[in-house]
Amino acid sequence: MNLLASEVFERFRHQGLIVDHRGPDMVIHRLAPIDDCAPGDLVFVDHMKYLPQVHESKPAAVVTTEAVAAELNDAGVSLLIAPNVRLAIALLKQTYGDRDVRNVEWPRVHPSAVIHESVAVPEDAVIGPGVVLGADVSLGSGVVIMANTVVERGARIGRETVIHPRCTVGYECEIGANVILKAGCVIGSEGFGFAQDERRRNYRIPHTGKVIVEDRVVIGANTNIDRATYGATIIRSGAVIDALCHIGHNVEIGEDCILCAHTGISGSTRFGKRVIASGQTGTLDHITVADDVVLLHRAGLHNSIKQPGMYAGGPAQPLQQYLKNMAVFPRLHEMWTRLKNLEKKIADLARAE
The missing domain is CATH 2.160.10.10 (Hexapeptide repeat proteins)
Structure with missing residues (x-):
């Protein structure tokens, strides 16, 4: 994998998956998780809690929301804005990071078939x-x-x-x-x-x-x-x-x-x-x-x-x-005991009358 962030944007903007590209046009070498990324990686970020990791690891590109992107304008990374980051994970990984099931190590139709x-x-x-x-x-x-x-x-x-x-x-x-x-x-x-x-x-x-x-x-x-x-x-x-x-x-x-x-x-x-x-x-x-x-x-x-x-x-x-x-369930025995005690007291009162 060796492509520019702008190429990712152009490929997916028409379907609304990536709606904007900001920052430098960095070269991407691989897709990676935010907790194990490095320069040259593209990562997916959908929460503010990952901002320190972006600043520390300096990936090439971040697919993220509008709100998170506003906090990364000075991070020196390509920002790819996605309304649905999880959907972006699915479709970008299918395109750039999936197993190639057609690239097999034997003839296209194996002789043992x-x-x-x-x-x-x-x-x-x-x-x-x-x-x-x-x-x-x-x-x-x-x-x-x-x-x-x-x-x-x-x-x-x-x-x-x-x-x-x-x-x-x-x-x-x-x-x-x-x-x-x-x-x-x-x-x-x-x-x-x-x-x-x-x-x-x-x-x-x-x-x-x-x-x-x-x-x-x-x-x-x-x-x-x-x-x-x-x-x-x-x-x-x-x-x-x-x-x-x-x-x-x-x-x-x-x-x-x-x-x-x-x-x-x-x-x-x-x-x-x-x-x-x-x-x-x-x-x-x-x-x-x-x-x-x-x-x-x-x-x-x-x-x-x-x-x-x-x-x-x-x-x-x-x-x-x-x-x-379910909240009541753990107290069923206690409630049953209290009910039987109340029934006994009512019976005793009725006999006293």
Whole structure:
């Protein structure tokens, strides 16, 4: 990396990510965190508390807010003004500091890959060692499929999608464009469905639907998404799913949702748009969650949530009610003892009358 701060400004100003460039036009050699930076670095600063470190370390450029920049006018660094510093971190790191998944150490299509004769591999695709592509798999331009991934028959992989090592994409499943499947995730495993006879012996119900993952979705390592019994399990565009999550059959996750690690969503549940589920959220089946709901503190959903807002605990309740209940909880035994004493006194008074 070797570019001028003005070049960063020109690249991102039209989309409003960087709205101004002030100070000297310094040469940038790398992106670095503020607590480990040096001359030649570009750093991101969104709080006044980091001002001493900027003055001491003298990085080449600082991406920061208007308010912080006003305190750095005499620091001798390039100032790149960003209305949303965190978004600037994401997009600048994607552009200048991300891993190049297409720069591999072996042939573009590794000779150990097993590719069915019906598959057309785009000229710009990268297929790693041990990859298996079944019959009639469809690959979009620029796809990257890393080592030991299996894509079963009839599956569709959209353009510029990156599939990390040891993933499985089940038969007939559809993966959109610019999707990232991280290591070990499974898309389209059979859902959990059984019937019992009078002796409670279990009989598997075949799940013959599929999974549809729309564009710009990121799915974390070792996450599992079950195929539908019939129809489709759907992950809408822009959703982000963390590692070690489980999405049951016929679930629909809305656009731009965020599901944190260890979340489990039972079959036929519907999440609206922009729902955030913090770690270890869980639901019963056939639950519906409205747009813009935030689920906190290991939320457990026994019933649908129809209004936007913050909910917590199990069974999930509005956040303020949950916090009040949690404040009282450590004193429950004391309150119970006092109540029993009051009941005894009332009983004694009643007998005295």
